Amino acid sequence: MSNQTKDKILETATRLFYFQGFHGTGLNQIIKESGSPKGSLYHYFPEGKEQLAEEAIVLSKRRIGAVIQHYMNEFEDVGAALNAHILAMADLFDLDNGLEDSYTMMPFGLLAAESAFMNERLRKVCGDTYKYWESIYYTKLIANGFSDEAAVTLSKAVSAMIEGAVTLSLSQRSNESLLNISKVIPALLAQNK
Amino acid sequence: MSNQTKDKILETATRLFYFQGFHGTGLNQIIKESGSPKGSLYHYFPEGKEQLAEEAIVLSKRRIGAVIQHYMNEFEDVGAALNAHILAMADLFDLDNGLEDSYTMMPFGLLAAESAFMNERLRKVCGDTYKYWESIYYTKLIANGFSDEAAVTLSKAVSAMIEGAVTLSLSQRSNESLLNISKVIPALLAQNK
Numbered sequence: 001m002s003n004q005t006k007d008k009i010l011e012t013a014t015r016l017f018y019f020q021g022f023h024g025t026g027l028n029q030i031i032k033e034s035g036s037p038k039g040s041l042y043h044y045f046p047e048g049k050e051q052l053a054e055e056a057i058v059l060s061k062r063r064i065g066a067v068i069q070h071y072m073n074e075f076e077d078v079g080a081a082l083n084a085h086i087l088a089m090a091d092l093f094d095l096d097n098g099l100e101d102s103y104t105m106m107p108f109g110l111l112a113a114e115s116a117f118m119n120e121r122l123r124k125v126c127g128d129t130y131k132y133w134e135s136i137y138y139t140k141l142i143a144n145g146f147s148d149e150a151a152v153t154l155s156k157a158v159s160a161m162i163e164g165a166v167t168l169s170l171s172q173r174s175n176e177s178l179l180n181i182s183k184v185i186p187a188l189l190a191q192n193k
Numbered sequence: 194m195s196n197q198t199k200d201k202i203l204e205t206a207t208r209l210f211y212f213q214g215f216h217g218t219g220l221n222q223i224i225k226e227s228g229s230p231k232g233s234l235y236h237y238f239p240e241g242k243e244q245l246a247e248e249a250i251v252l253s254k255r256r257i258g259a260v261i262q263h264y265m266n267e268f269e270d271v272g273a274a275l276n277a278h279i280l281a282m283a284d285l286f287d288l289d290n291g292l293e294d295s296y297t298m299m300p301f302g303l304l305a306a307e308s309a310f311m312n313e314r315l316r317k318v319c320g321d322t323y324k325y326w327e328s329i330y331y332t333k334l335i336a337n338g339f340s341d342e343a344a345v346t347l348s349k350a351v352s353a354m355i356e357g358a359v360t361l362s363l364s365q366r367s368n369e370s371l372l373n374i375s376k377v378i379p380a381l382l383a384q385n386k
Binding site: 115161162163180 | 215217307308309319324347350355356357364370376381384
């Protein structure tokens with residue numbers, strides 16, 4: 001059994017967790033949709049669904065972190081960087097663009113909300129993931145001359161806004177909430193610099 | 194069978210959906226924890242779990258809407274009203290205060306995220322719920338002299354921030370994200386008036 005098999009199982013599980021949640025996804029569906037034998041799943045993920053979910057969260061932490069970092073690197077100005085980052089997400093959640101193929105940026109909040117009271121192990125990994133993403137915004141704000149206090153406040157506000165806007169965009173079947181966030185970022189930055 | 198029985202089933206289901214989600218909650222647990230016979234559940238909710246979830250969402254729409262309206266009425270100034278509203282939520286999500294008893298303001302986002310791709314009927318009711326709450330902020334902003342455009346933008350931004358901050362607060366086991374939102378509201382309002 002190759003690492004390719006492991007990757008395929010993990011990719012399938014990640015996609016299903018994002019769309020269906022932890023409780024809405026069964027191991028049998030992961031086995032079936034990944035086209036992998038049951039033995040492979042238990043070979044690579046002996047702790048089953050919980051381990052798969054933890055690895056899916058860590059995978060997303062890195063992937064989404066890399067996307068955020070990409071936009072922070074692309075523009076010197078943090079306002080321009082956040083604007084490009086948020087507009088790219090708005091594009092992704094524009095359902096006409098074929099959401100099913102774009103699950104790397106899926107609503108991470110589903111796993112975070114599901115685990116909040118139900119699974120302390122996964123809750124912690126989700127909480128750490130948000131902190132990691134916030135640290136990328138924080139570093140960029142500091143590089144733009146914001147004070148430590150302002151950078152802490154703004155990085156957490158941006159993180160909360162994006163998380164909420166993704167949930168609202170999906171629930172309202174419109175990316176308006178994400179597009180709207182990009183409109184208020186300049187005001188936030190201007191007042192807090 | 195009295196309406197009291199119906200209410201008890203619905204209250205139990207609402208609490209369980211909030212903490213465990215739709216997929217993580219079974220009808221047997223609702224029956225057991227509400228202390229109601231199975232026949233009562235199917236008498237009042239012939240469509241089963243989906244109907245229970247829909248009624249739980251509508252109940253929360255009204256209840257949380259009433260809480261938001263309460264804070265908007267309490268202060269003439271929208272900034273003061275939002276501040277009081279958000280600080281009250283931060284108190285609620287301070288786990289030392291006994292969260293289990295305070296489920297009226299629970300993370301609505303869990304049901305919204307779960308239903309986004311999995312259940313179009315529930316997805317719509319969640320999407321409408323957010324729109325209703327946004328309309329309460331909007332009306333208050335208009336009463337405070339904001340333009341229609343600014344009121345639309347700000348009401349949606351506030352809604353997204355609060356939704357995200359609740360998820361982050363729960364996932365990070367700290368109400369810091371909610372407390373932080375209250376800090377950036379003045380800047381948002383000052384720049385958009």
